[in-house]
Amino acid sequence: MKDRWFFPFIGHMGICTSTGIIRDFAGPYYVSEDNMAFGKPAKYWKLDPAQVYASGPNAWDTAVHDASEEYKHRMHSLCCDNCHSHVALALNLMRYNNSTNWNMVILCFFCMLYGKYVSIGAFVKTWLPFVLLLGVILTISLVLNLR
Template structure:
């Protein structure tokens, strides 16, 4: 998960002590959620970019933790710094809203996102059914 500056540059907490620019850790985005800059409650004409910059600078000094302090946390900090929608952001709220409001960049991106899960689920169900029928 990354967050764009006002010029469209994606910032992504891609690994320990590293925030990438336009080179996301897991490849090109498959899904996006377009946010409304009018919902930024922080002051100043460049509040959006300042918040994204400050969050990125903070995360350049952090160890990446897959479960607790990751790219989702980086985006949540940026949204909290800009007071986006006057909401308290965290990994859970971001996940919920991205699932609800996010749009896939293409049909291929949808397939790329859900095919591995579908295959794994199919294998589990098949093995479960075979074991049950024995």
């Protein structure tokens, strides 16, 4: 998951193959391979391959591949069909945790709950711009209300 300035709790998202290659829906009709759209991940959520209920020895990689192939033919939509949707499709195809109800809202929530920052620097880089922006907005609001 990659950080965002305005909504750091959402971020950009990709999913790894079993060999650690990250696939992410990086833009219209484009799924990148091991080169995330906004740089290296700042946060990750380690999934358990034992939770894959799809059949076959390569079910994880097949699901990631099939989701990526599908998203190579889709237009990117910030609110409706985005990087989170791509990951959700992969999890639905593999029936991760015996579920086919994965979506971008659930993924965002689970990443907030179970995600870990790759370093303290990644945490600071994720949250500092947001906190500074919030501080500026609050300061301006207070100054305007004092008048």
